[in-house]
Amino acid sequence: MLRLSKMTDYGVVVMGRLASRPDERQSAADVAANTGLPPATVGQVLKALATGGLVSGTRGAQGGYLLSRRPEAISVAEIVVALDGPVAITACVEGADDPCSVEATCLLKGSWDAVNIAIEDALKQVTLADMLAPLFQFNPPPTELREATP
Amino acid sequence: MLRLSKMTDYGVVVMGRLASRPDERQSAADVAANTGLPPATVGQVLKALATGGLVSGTRGAQGGYLLSRRPEAISVAEIVVALDGPVAITACVEGADDPCSVEATCLLKGSWDAVNIAIEDALKQVTLADMLAPLFQFNPPPTELREATP
DNA sequence: ATCTATTTGGACCAATCTACTCCTATTGGC
DNA sequence: GCCAATAGGAGTAGATTGGTCCAAATAGAT
Numbered sequence: 001m002l003r004l005s006k007m008t009d010y011g012v013v014v015m016g017r018l019a020s021r022p023d024e025r026q027s028a029a030d031v032a033a034n035t036g037l038p039p040a041t042v043g044q045v046l047k048a049l050a051t052g053g054l055v056s057g058t059r060g061a062q063g064g065y066l067l068s069r070r071p072e073a074i075s076v077a078e079i080v081v082a083l084d085g086p087v088a089i090t091a092c093v094e095g096a097d098d099p100c101s102v103e104a105t106c107l108l109k110g111s112w113d114a115v116n117i118a119i120e121d122a123l124k125q126v127t128l129a130d131m132l133a134p135l136f137q138f139n140p141p142p143t144e145l146r147e148a149t150p
Numbered sequence: 151m152l153r154l155s156k157m158t159d160y161g162v163v164v165m166g167r168l169a170s171r172p173d174e175r176q177s178a179a180d181v182a183a184n185t186g187l188p189p190a191t192v193g194q195v196l197k198a199l200a201t202g203g204l205v206s207g208t209r210g211a212q213g214g215y216l217l218s219r220r221p222e223a224i225s226v227a228e229i230v231v232a233l234d235g236p237v238a239i240t241a242c243v244e245g246a247d248d249p250c251s252v253e254a255t256c257l258l259k260g261s262w263d264a265v266n267i268a269i270e271d272a273l274k275q276v277t278l279a280d281m282l283a284p285l286f287q288f289n290p291p292p293t294e295l296r297e298a299t300p
Numbered sequence: 301a302t303c304t305a306t307t308t309g310g311a312c313c314a315a316t317c318t319a320c321t322c323c324t325a326t327t328g329g330c
Numbered sequence: 331g332c333c334a335a336t337a338g339g340a341g342t343a344g345a346t347t348g349g350t351c352c353a354a355a356t357a358g359a360t
Contacts, residue, residue, distance in 0.1 A: 001155075001235045001236065001237070001238055002152075002230060002234055002238070002269070003238060003239060003240070004239055005151075005318070006319065007319075009240050027334090028335085029335090038319085038320065038321085040320060040322075041319065041320055041321085043336085044319090044320080044321095046336085047336080047337065047338075050336085050337085051337095057335090057336055057337080058327090058328075059326070059327045059328055059329095059336040059337080060327055060328025060330095060333090060334065061329045061330065061333065061334040061335065062329065062334080062335085063328070063329085063335045063336065065336085076265060080152060084151045084152060086151065087151065087152045088151055089152070089153060089154055090153070090154065090159050111276070112281075114276065115226060115272060115273065118272035118275075118276075119272050122265060122268035122269050122272060123265065125268070126261070126264065126265055126268075131261040131262075132261075155346095155347070155348085156347080157347085157348075177307080178306090178307075179306090188348085188350090190350050191348070194348090194349080194350095196307090197307085197309075200308085207306095207308080208306095208307080208357080209305090209306060209307040209357060210304095210305070210307075210356055210357030210359095211304070211305045211306065211357070211358045211359070212305085213305080213306050213356090213357070213358085214306085214307085215307090
């Protein structure tokens with residue numbers, strides 16, 4: 001059903017929590033407690049986000065995670081890539097070893113790429129700040145987003 | 151990794167095969183033989199496409215499937231919906247019973263909807279004819295698609 | 301009218317992937 | 331030197347998907 005993984009969903013929630021306290025280092029357990037998500041999984045999500053360079057983790061006592069950029073400078077696409085890997089609608093898009101038996105039918109590949117790019121762009125255009133706009137009033141209201149929402 | 155199911159991928163290939171012989175009724179076994187896809191699965195794909203109204207199946211001897219509309223009038227979005235169900239990026243988008251523990255965080259829902267709609271639009275804009283353009287020369291060249299493809 | 305070929309629709313398995321957990325090592329503050 | 335917290339790995343149970351099979355219905359042909 002063209003669904004993205006629950007991890008990405010969690011990722012946005014976790015990032016949202018970090019964004020709500022921009023100057024406060026929060027531990028994984030802390031974030032888990034405040035979001036109600038399973039603690040161990042939150043740890044894994046934050047790890048992946050750190051690997052992706054979206055958050056910076058400092059260890060040791062009084063350690064924790066911090067957003068490495070401002071929410072307006074982080075796109076949803078980046079969160080998706082950090083947690084689910086590169087966006088690839090079909091097996092043909094990335095260089096996966098797929099059983100595209102007949103070569104002729106696989107000429108569709110180019111067309112899937114176009115669809116893939118369109119979806120990627122849609123994800124890139126929405127920033128973390130846009131996602132959180134209903135929650136906290138950062139800046140101007142979420143213009144295009146608001147009219148698209150029913 | 152934001153991947154759509156293999157069934158949808160098959161669906162486009164199957165539809166492509168039907169489109170290549172617009173006036174010839176082809177059985178599921180026939181399509182399977184010509185595409186190299188597993189026969190039983192092709193049958194299931196065609197069943198779903200028939201339910202979605204994209205193809206019309208006639209039973210009995212000499213029976214088979216036929217596209218119910220011209221390829222230019224069939225969008226990829228319709229194929230996705232027929233095979234994978236409605237496009238729903240996250241659990242929150244459709245009315246699924248999800249464990250969105252803290253209500254505050256679920257205010258993100260509205261924003262996900264916007265992303266969801268953007269993706270849906272991207273799928274709607276591409277027709278079956280566009281997908282098959284590299285294969286058969288239907289009409290004019292696939293304009294926007296071609297420049298998006300690397 | 302009967303018979304046969306073929307689609308339809310359902311139930312049913314197996315394999316893959318995901319979400320989640322746990323354990324160990326490393327690192328920074330006290 | 332000790333404690334707190336991240337980093338990174340492996341490992342497990344459950345859900346979902348891809349694929350198969352069988353009985354029922356239907357339309358053409360005999």
